Amino acid sequence: MNFAEExxxxxxxxxxxxxxxxxxxxxxxxFVARGKLRLISVIEEGIQTINPAAKTTFYNCLDCxxxxxxxxxxxxxxxLVKGMRQKIYEEQGDNIIMKIALEHLTPYPERLELARKSLxxxxxxxxxxxxxxxxxxxxxxxxxxxxxxKSFRSSLHQRKMKKGSKGKVAYxxxxxxxxxxxxxxxxxxxxxxxxxxxxxxxxxxxxxxxxQMGYGHKERAKEMALRNxxxxxxxxxxxxxxCATCGSALQEYEELFEGTEYEEKAKKFSQKxxxxxxxLIQHAQIPEGEKLKLRVTYxxxxxxxxxxxxxxxxRKLINQSVTEFTEMANPGSCCGGAGTFGIxxxxxxxKVLKKKISEIEETEAEAVVTGxxxxxxxxxxxxxxxxxxxxxxxxxxxIAKSIGS
Amino acid sequence: MDLTEFMKVLEKxxxxxxxxxxxxxxxxxxxxxxxxxxxxxxxxxxxxxVSLVLEAANRFQVPITPRGAGTxxxxxxxxxxxxxxxxxxxMDQILEIDEENLTATVQPGVxxxxxxxxxxxxxxxxxxxxxxxxxxxxxxxxxVNAGGPHCFKYGVTKDYVLGMEVVLPNGKIIRFxxxxxxxxxxxxxxxxxxxxxxxxxxxxxxxxxxxxxPEESRTMLVIYDDLNAAANAVSEIVRKKIVPATLELMDxxxxxxxxxFRPANLPLDAAxxxxxAIDGPAExxxxxxxxxxxxCQDNGAREVRVAQTKEEEIKLWEGRRSANGAxxxxxxxxxxxxxxVPRSKLAEMVxxxxxxxxxxxxxxxxxxxxxxxxxxxxxxxxxLTSEEWxxxxxxxxxxxxAALDFGGTLTGExxxxxxxxxxxxxxxxxxxxxxxxxxxxxxDPNNILNPHIML
Numbered sequence: 001m002n003f004a005e006e007x008x009x010x011x012x013x014x015x016x017x018x019x020x021x022x023x024x025x026x027x028x029x030x031f032v033a034r035g036k037l038r039l040i041s042v043i044e045e046g047i048q049t050i051n052p053a054a055k056t057t058f059y060n061c062l063d064c065x066x067x068x069x070x071x072x073x074x075x076x077x078x079x080l081v082k083g084m085r086q087k088i089y090e091e092q093g094d095n096i097i098m099k100i101a102l103e104h105l106t107p108y109p110e111r112l113e114l115a116r117k118s119l120x121x122x123x124x125x126x127x128x129x130x131x132x133x134x135x136x137x138x139x140x141x142x143x144x145x146x147x148x149x150k151s152f153r154s155s156l157h158q159r160k161m162k163k164g165s166k167g168k169v170a171y172x173x174x175x176x177x178x179x180x181x182x183x184x185x186x187x188x189x190x191x192x193x194x195x196x197x198x199x200x201x202x203x204x205x206x207x208x209x210x211x212q213m214g215y216g217h218k219e220r221a222k223e224m225a226l227r228n229x230x231x232x233x234x235x236x237x238x239x240x241x242x243c244a245t246c247g248s249a250l251q252e253y254e255e256l257f258e259g260t261e262y263e264e265k266a267k268k269f270s271q272k273x274x275x276x277x278x279x280l281i282q283h284a285q286i287p288e289g290e291k292l293k294l295r296v297t298y299x300x301x302x303x304x305x306x307x308x309x310x311x312x313x314x315r316k317l318i319n320q321s322v323t324e325f326t327e328m329a330n331p332g333s334c335c336g337g338a339g340t341f342g343i344x345x346x347x348x349x350x351k352v353l354k355k356k357i358s359e360i361e362e363t364e365a366e367a368v369v370t371g372x373x374x375x376x377x378x379x380x381x382x383x384x385x386x387x388x389x390x391x392x393x394x395x396x397x398x399i400a401k402s403i404g405s
Numbered sequence: 406m407d408l409t410e411f412m413k414v415l416e417k418x419x420x421x422x423x424x425x426x427x428x429x430x431x432x433x434x435x436x437x438x439x440x441x442x443x444x445x446x447x448x449x450x451x452x453x454x455v456s457l458v459l460e461a462a463n464r465f466q467v468p469i470t471p472r473g474a475g476t477x478x479x480x481x482x483x484x485x486x487x488x489x490x491x492x493x494x495x496m497d498q499i500l501e502i503d504e505e506n507l508t509a510t511v512q513p514g515v516x517x518x519x520x521x522x523x524x525x526x527x528x529x530x531x532x533x534x535x536x537x538x539x540x541x542x543x544x545x546x547x548x549v550n551a552g553g554p555h556c557f558k559y560g561v562t563k564d565y566v567l568g569m570e571v572v573l574p575n576g577k578i579i580r581f582x583x584x585x586x587x588x589x590x591x592x593x594x595x596x597x598x599x600x601x602x603x604x605x606x607x608x609x610x611x612x613x614x615x616x617x618x619p620e621e622s623r624t625m626l627v628i629y630d631d632l633n634a635a636a637n638a639v640s641e642i643v644r645k646k647i648v649p650a651t652l653e654l655m656d657x658x659x660x661x662x663x664x665x666f667r668p669a670n671l672p673l674d675a676a677x678x679x680x681x682a683i684d685g686p687a688e689x690x691x692x693x694x695x696x697x698x699x700x701c702q703d704n705g706a707r708e709v710r711v712a713q714t715k716e717e718e719i720k721l722w723e724g725r726r727s728a729n730g731a732x733x734x735x736x737x738x739x740x741x742x743x744x745x746v747p748r749s750k751l752a753e754m755v756x757x758x759x760x761x762x763x764x765x766x767x768x769x770x771x772x773x774x775x776x777x778x779x780x781x782x783x784x785x786x787x788x789l790t791s792e793e794w795x796x797x798x799x800x801x802x803x804x805x806x807a808a809l810d811f812g813g814t815l816t817g818e819x820x821x822x823x824x825x826x827x828x829x830x831x832x833x834x835x836x837x838x839x840x841x842x843x844x845x846x847x848x849d850p851n852n853i854l855n856p857h858i859m860l
Contacts, residue, residue, distance in 0.1 A: 011733040012436050014476045014540040018516070027494035027514065028423075028431075028448070029475070035431030042430050053425035072666070072730025 001076065003083055004044035009073050010037040016067035016077075021334045022060055025351040030057040033067040033077045040080055050088055058084045062341055062352070063214065064302040064334035079255070082213060089216030102217050106175065106207045107224050113151050116179035120147040140346050143381050145180055152182035156201055161189075166196035169279070170236045170272075172228070172250065174243035175207050176373035184373075187400035188242050188276055194403055195284040202239070204231035208246040213256070214339060225253045226262065229269045238283065240276045242394060244372035245339065247275045248307035275304060276396050277313040277371060286320065289403035295324040296398075297365035299356070299379060300332040301372035317395040318369055321402035326363040337378030349378070357382040367391045369398065406487065408444055411465040418457055421448040421495075432472065432490045436537075438738055439480035439823050443470070443490040450495055452570060452578060452609040458491060459607065460576025462853050470855050471603040473514065473542030478741050479822030481549065481602050485857040493544050496609065499523055506584045507615045508567060513544025513608050520613075530618040532559035535818060536729060547608050549820035550600035554651040554682075557776025559616075561818070563599040570610035571598055574849040584612060597844070602820050604855045605848045622650065622684035623694055624718045625711040627701045628675045632656070635677045636752030638704035639775045642681075643748070645700065647693050653680040653725055654773035656755065659732070659783075660724075662770055666731030669724025675707060677755075679775060680725050725772075729783075732770050736785035740797055744804055745779045746813030757807045758782040765800040779817035780808075805831060821859040829860065 012034055017023050022031040029035030030053075039057060042048040050058075061081050068077050094102070105111050122128070123146065131137050153173060169192060177185045189199050205228045212221035228250070232239055241247045250273040253266035280286055298318055304310050311332075318325050336342060336352030356379065360368060367390055368379055376392050383390055415422055423429050423446040433442040449455045462469045468488035475482050484490050497514035504527055511520060517531075518539040524531050534553035535541055541551070547569075552561040568582030571594075581594045598606055629635040639652055655663070655678050660671040671678060679701075683693045698709050712718035733739050746754045755771055758780060762769030768785040782804060784797055805815055805828045815825050815832055829838060842860055846852070 011739065012434050012475075013729065013733065014436060014474055014537065015730070017474060018518070018539045027497060028492075030423075030428050030431045038434060039427055039430055048426055048430060051425065051427055054427035057427060057431075072727070072734050 007037040007040040015070050019066040019070050021352045031060050055088050062334045062338040065306045069306050086216035086218050102212050106211055116151050148182050152178045152185040161199055162193045164196045164198040168198045168200050170200045170202055170239040172202050172239050172241040174246045184242050184394045187397040190400045191396055194287055202231045208249040210245050210249040238274055239272045240279045242276045244301035244304035248303040275310050277317055278310045281313040281316050287403050292322045292402055294322045295365050296322050296367045296369050297326050297328045297363040299370040301375050302334050304371055305332045314395045317399055321398040328359045328363045335375050335378045337374040339374050342378050353382040357386045361387050369393050369395055406467055407465040411461050411467045414461040435475040435477040435482045437478050437480040439483045441483050443484040446490045446492050448492050448495045455572045455607050455609050456576045456578055459572050463575050463851050466851055468853055468856050471607050473545035474540045476537040476541050478819045479824040481820050481822035508584050508612050510612045511543055515543045517541050524615055528618050529615040531615055533562045544608055547599055548603050552818035554653055558648045558650050565613045566595050567614050568612035569608055571606040571608055573606050574854050602859055619684035621687040621690045623690055624682045624721050626721050627679045627706050628672050628708040629677050630707050632676050633752050634705035638701045641700050649681050650684040651682040652775040654775045656771040658770040662731040662735050663724050663728055667727045732783045737789050738786040740784040743781050743817045743819045744808035745817035746808055746811040748778045750811040751778050754780050761800050761803045765796040823858055
């Protein structure tokens with residue numbers, strides 16, 4: 001893509017302003033697509049360098065894609081912002097923490113398991129209360145949910161997968177399901193097996209590469225993508241995933257490998273990827289269950305609703321599994337979590353979150369449903385801080401509970 | 406001009422400012438086709454800060470251009486070269502909705518649509534609805550006396566302003582008007598500031614009058630093979646003393662572009678369609694809908710589509726609302742004008758615009774508010790060569806000449822800004838212009854507020 005040409009297609013109408021959660025929070029142009037596009041134009045023209053202020057601007061983006069949905073010009077804001085971040089990384093490198101996280105930790109599931117164990121120990125030893133005495137971490141520290149005693153991957157070693165009459169589906173294991181929410185992974189397997197499928201977990205796979213893509217580490221992201229692509233056997237028709245962000249990233253591998261020898265392979269890979277909600281509605285026969293007596297509302301993850309255009313399917317699952325489903329206002333607007341944004345841009349992220357929490361409160365729901373682990377962490381924190389604690393479920397967890405498998 | 410000293414004052418007072426070129430470049434444009442990077446962008450949080458900025462700007466002779474959401478189609482928010490942008494988006498509080506006096510008191514940065522929603526929750530109605538209603542701010546609406554589809558029946562922004570707080574170019578804060586409808590104490594200062602495009606003062610608070618939300622609103626799309634017949638129908642509706650809430654004209658080119666962009670089942674072979682909304686008490690709406698339908702049929706309508714459900718109504722409006730997006734996507738750049746003529750001349754003006762555009766070989770799609778004679782020809786540029794711009798400028802010259810010959814005006818709701826400055830002498834006599842300049846120089850002797858636009 002020619003960045004200058006793409007950015008110059010902006011007609012400056014401003015329609016991105018009212019839908020941009022960060023513009024709504026700050027009411028300043030560098031936070032919204034329209035301002036960023038002008039900045040990209042002058043950078044590409046060589047009039048302006050990527051100075052610290054420009055860097056700040058390109059990291060002030062949730063990648064929620066609300067601007068892309070409303071833009072009359074259908075501007076590819078996502079790719080432009082990612083491209084600028086890549087330039088920043090290539091020209092200026094990274095700080096040590098990001099370097100460790102992106103180059104040495106997340107690409108390796110076994111190192112993530114070590115990290116999980118350390119985090120578990122950290123929580124067991126009661127260190128969080130100590131860390132919370134540091135002003136900068138007083139609130140932020142609470143974003144980390146209780147770490148489970150066992151990772152999902154390690155639990156799989158003892159698990160015997162059932163044979164099914166409906167064929168084999170592969171399951172992409174997201175990092176967060178692995179180390180923070182193994183109950184989601186359990187639910188995915190239980191429900192798929194109850195539907196008659198044999199589940200093939202992609203143990204050879206790794207992180208989807210979203211953190212690397214988001215921070216401009218494109219080459220590392222490609223290596224990880226390749227590993228994931230190789231992990232899928234040829235005869236597999238579908239690979240289900242339970243994380244909205246992983247799901248959208250896995251479908252973008254084609255763009256990642258654009259113009260390389262792997263483009264075609266990436267395209268085939270992406271076509272096999274499907275979110276668990278969409279898979280269950282489109283390709284499975286879910287056994288009849290008993291509806292849970294529960295009033296829930298649904299937060300639609302940006303990377304599921306807009307990025308993958310999966311809007312109806314999770315709602316259908318909810319309606320099948322609970323007695324009462326109430327839509328909140330703006331279910332598809334970003335919660336402010338956005339991967340690491342909630343940690344790196346804590347204050348700004350909280351402004352976005354508070355709006356989401358008040359919209360949840362208005363529904364008088366007893367539980368929130370969402371299919372994205374980053375949203376789950378963020379909303380858990382938000383309810384805890386600004387409202388009242390309530391359970392959060394992935395749609396597939398509700399189905400698992402309702403069919404009692 | 407002493408920018409350095411001016412900036413020192415701001416820094417000393419801890420004002421929120423952008424000075425980094427990576428940030429100020431984001432304020433170098435609006436929705437028109439002009440660009441100028443401000444030396445700084447200031448974000449005042451309250452009236453006192455606005456006052457402080459203007460006092461200092463006046464002292465150090467720094468040109469200031471106020472800005473809201475930056476959706477001007479006339480370049481009204483583009484700074485004077487070397488000047489500073491004063492962005493009021495952070496003064497965005499609805500201070501009060503008074504249900505007893507039917508007023509809303511707001512800060513200038515409130516988004517018009519947010520005000521709509523807030524008052525509608527209470528069964529009240531603030532009718533002005535410019536095309537950018539979801540984006541634009543009340544302050545910007547006041548600066549250009551914004552209108553919108555509703556204005557034929559309900560009037561324009563100025564008809565709803567009851568009182569204001571304004572910071573003058575010397576930093577002094579004045580207040581006038583209030584929650585009273587009848588008020589003839591002193592000069593009507595509101596009229597001085599409304600539509601003054603930020604050249605005379607900065608509005609920092611405004612009290613707006615509200616009305617009751619109409620009980621019912623219904624919509625129909627009327628399709629015509631002949632533009633004159635459509636115009637006759639509008640005249641007949643008005644003659645029968647029916648005042649629809651909106652009378653929105655879309656010409657053939659507009660409908661083609663809308664259909665290509667976001668299909669709304671518009672007829673591609675018709676000369677024009679009018680989107681008519683009627684609101685009021687339910688019984689009266691039902692009666693008037695029938696009457697209007699009959700009038701349209703009697704005046705040669707090819708088809709009248711009455712929306713039977715809310716969903717159908719939304720669908721009809723979606724097409725109209727996506728028109729600007731549709732047009733902007735059919736070209737590399739777009740010039741939108743808003744010349745306005747007496748209602749009786751609307752059809753002639755539309756035909757004239759088409760004829761001029763064709764002569765200069767420019768694609769042109771026309772939208773119009775039939776009720777108030779406001780015509781929006783959209784000239785679509787495909788090449789962006791200087792030769793093409795030259796043709797656009799000549800066509801625009803002729804469009805304005807025609808509007809004035811019909812007894813109309815240069816702009817109905819977008820303002821003069823930078824785009825129409827050169828035509829002011831076409832509309833006004835030297836004495837009239839001189840009178841405007843006297844007002845400007847008396848109120849702003851150092852010429853610091855938006856000195857480069859309009860006059």
